[in-house]
Amino acid sequence: MLSLLVLISGGGSNLRALLEASSDPGYPARVIAVGSDTEADGLAHAEEFQIPSFTVLPTAFESRAAWGDELLAQIDRWSPDLVVCAGFMRILPPAVVTALAPRIINTHPALLPAFPGAHAVRDALAAGARTTGVTVHVIDEGVDTGPVIVQREIAVLPGDTEHELHERIKVVERELLVQAVRDIAEGLVDLKETAAR
Ligand code: GAR
Numbered sequence: 001m002l003s004l005l006v007l008i009s010g011g012g013s014n015l016r017a018l019l020e021a022s023s024d025p026g027y028p029a030r031v032i033a034v035g036s037d038t039e040a041d042g043l044a045h046a047e048e049f050q051i052p053s054f055t056v057l058p059t060a061f062e063s064r065a066a067w068g069d070e071l072l073a074q075i076d077r078w079s080p081d082l083v084v085c086a087g088f089m090r091i092l093p094p095a096v097v098t099a100l101a102p103r104i105i106n107t108h109p110a111l112l113p114a115f116p117g118a119h120a121v122r123d124a125l126a127a128g129a130r131t132t133g134v135t136v137h138v139i140d141e142g143v144d145t146g147p148v149i150v151q152r153e154i155a156v157l158p159g160d161t162e163h164e165l166h167e168r169i170k171v172v173e174r175e176l177l178v179q180a181v182r183d184i185a186e187g188l189v190d191l192k193e194t195a196a197r
Pocket of ligand 1: 008009010011012013014015042086087088089107108109117118119120170173
């Protein structure tokens with residue numbers, strides 16, 4: 001059984017998809033803890049599923065590195081097999097990435113390397129993209145640059161608002177993330193091999 005620690009910053013619909021999957025005895029991974037960098041709405045999902053959570057606020061620390069050290073200490077308390085950044089909107093300091101790699105993955109609402117960063121859906125619309133998508137990838141020290149595990153394309157429809165397009169992306173994203181974690185748990189995806197690409 002692969003143990004998961006999920007990091008979130010927002011509504012946590014991807015976290016919820018993993019929590020629901022974890023409730024199925026046939027699913028080979030379990031969420032054991034949830035972490036956040038803010039009082040995220042999505043922490044309510046962890047509470048509902050009786051999964052412990054913690055928040056490490058950057059404002060409580062003198063530097064990004066010090067915040068990262070505390071975040072890593074909180075993660076290490078749970079010794080998770082895999083850390084899943086599911087809408088975690090803060091860039092992790094290099095020391096955190098180095099300590100966890102390659103056991104740390106991210107989901108991103110675009111077809112990387114297109115539209116990295118915090119506003120991927122808005123940027124795709126602004127660029128007039130006809131298609132965008134979702135990427136699940138191993139985290140490296142860059143911003144959304146790590147090796148891709150899986151991607152899925154999604155059409156941009158005429159007149160799409162950022163919210164409409166993002167909600168359509170998230171429907172696919174939840175399914176893709178749950179499947180990617182299953183593939184990692186079942187050994188169909190080898191994170192060391194993926195990270196070495
Ligand atoms: C997801 O679409 C995720 O890919 C995105 O935030 C959303 C979180 O939704 N992450 C990024 O943009 C990271 N660069 P959720 O809180 O409902 O899971």
